[in-house]
Amino acid sequence: MAGGGSDAAETTSLSCVQCGKPAHLQCPKCMELKLPREGAAFWLVYIYIYNFVTQDCFKGSWSSHKSVHLKAKLSTSGAQNSDSLNEGWRYCLRKGKARTLKLPHFDWTGALRPYPISNNRTVPNHIDIPDWALDGTPKIEPNSDLQHVVEIKTPEQIEKMRETCRIAREVLDAAARVVRPGVTTDEIDRVVHEATIAYGISYLGDTHLLSIIISSQSLAARRSVNEVICHGIPDARKLEDGDIVNIDVTVYYKGVHGDLNETYFVGNVDEASRQLVQCTYECLDKAISIVKPGVRFREIGEVINRHAIMSGLSVVKSYCGHGIGELFHCAPNIPHYSRNKAVGVMKAGQTFTIEPMINAGVWHDRMWPDGWTAVTADGKRSAQFEHTLLVTDTGVEVLTARLPSSPEMFPWLDA
Numbered sequence: 001m002a003g004g005g006s007d008a009a010e011t012t013s014l015s016c017v018q019c020g021k022p023a024h025l026q027c028p029k030c031m032e033l034k035l036p037r038e039g040a041a042f043w044l045v046y047i048y049i050y051n052f053v054t055q056d057c058f059k060g061s062w063s064s065h066k067s068v069h070l071k072a073k074l075s076t077s078g079a080q081n082s083d084s085l086n087e088g089w090r091y092c093l094r095k096g097k098a099r100t101l102k103l104p105h106f107d108w109t110g111a112l113r114p115y116p117i118s119n120n121r122t123v124p125n126h127i128d129i130p131d132w133a134l135d136g137t138p139k140i141e142p143n144s145d146l147q148h149v150v151e152i153k154t155p156e157q158i159e160k161m162r163e164t165c166r167i168a169r170e171v172l173d174a175a176a177r178v179v180r181p182g183v184t185t186d187e188i189d190r191v192v193h194e195a196t197i198a199y200g201i202s203y204l205g206d207t208h209l210l211s212i213i214i215s216s217q218s219l220a221a222r223r224s225v226n227e228v229i230c231h232g233i234p235d236a237r238k239l240e241d242g243d244i245v246n247i248d249v250t251v252y253y254k255g256v257h258g259d260l261n262e263t264y265f266v267g268n269v270d271e272a273s274r275q276l277v278q279c280t281y282e283c284l285d286k287a288i289s290i291v292k293p294g295v296r297f298r299e300i301g302e303v304i305n306r307h308a309i310m311s312g313l314s315v316v317k318s319y320c321g322h323g324i325g326e327l328f329h330c331a332p333n334i335p336h337y338s339r340n341k342a343v344g345v346m347k348a349g350q351t352f353t354i355e356p357m358i359n360a361g362v363w364h365d366r367m368w369p370d371g372w373t374a375v376t377a378d379g380k381r382s383a384q385f386e387h388t389l390l391v392t393d394t395g396v397e398v399l400t401a402r403l404p405s406s407p408e409m410f411p412w413l414d415a
Helices: 028-032 056-076 082-086 155-176 185-199 271-289 298-310
Strands: 091-093 098-100 211-215 228-230 244-253 256-265 321-323 330-334 351-354 357-359 365-367 374-376 382-384 387-391 396-398
Touching: 155 185, 155 244, 155 256, 155 387, 185 244, 228 244, 228 357, 228 382, 244 271, 244 382, 256 271, 256 382, 256 387, 271 298, 271 351, 271 357, 271 382, 271 387, 330 351
Parallel strands: none
Antiparallel strands: 091 098, 211 244, 228 374, 244 256, 321 330, 321 351, 351 387, 357 382, 365 374, 387 396
16 A cells, blocks of 8 residues: 555554554555654555455545645645745656756746646555556557547446546545635645545546646736646645636546546636636537537537637637547547537447637647646636536436536526
């Protein structure tokens, strides 16, 4: 188990915080934070090592125990000061293959800047990971036949997709609940990481690639820039009142992927940003409404583009939705703009994402020096929403749909 452990003779006095039985190893996150041994042990260790109990014991304690980690982190680290750099915080370069202490030189399109990022988070060895998890580069995916043929999922695959996508939704909801001014995107990344580890699954953030997209509009520090489109990296910057932030979560469980994202308001957001986010939500909603057998994939872009243009906004053309399943990205490609050349028609059993990125200004994008973060070419705001979908015999099933327990984040839904 990640984080290691001591032999039983040294820890027999410790009891599980959930069931009270003797526990011989610590919570790996407590060990990473170097917390005292007393009270830190979990019966969780038996799940994967001795197989004495179920995962319910750890999950039942998680909601209360995770606060221990947060308090320890807040009391020992100042993520936005020089102490952070001494703890390993660096700016990201070359898709994480390099780090630097200095802010990279770049012709920034807006006022938002990258902040240092923390070290990669540890994934326990018992958790299965896809082949792209260690470096962000898929190995099997590029040469798969499924890049050219849209897979019809079997009933077994579909059931796995349902389960994985529901977990992805619950993880995203957990992240949404901590969005507020003063919270760093690195802290949001930690919440997602710990939530997925509690489920015994892996997610895109396992190698610090959870996509958190920040749009800042603070006139004092950031000016009204709001320029990140997608693939932003969690860092030490604190969310500010008036920001909008997109959180993109992908989980990998039972050999399949689930993918979704939403854009949230941070504190008091101006009306233009609210209209941008609502329009983007509506673009996705309208696109989903036409999904059914026999519809051409290229029609999705027509629907999205029409609604965005009517609102005076533009649609990003550099990134698209995609097929998903055992592979993270595969056929079909789902462009979100009009007059696209997507090939094929929808058939029952297909699974894919729709994830429109809508800009307040031009649709063109540029890439930051980290090799991941895409920003608007004119520095204006951008928003995004995404769902994983299943084409059914009669229409569509939104596999990542909001749940009755999902936090109320969008005023237009309440209305």
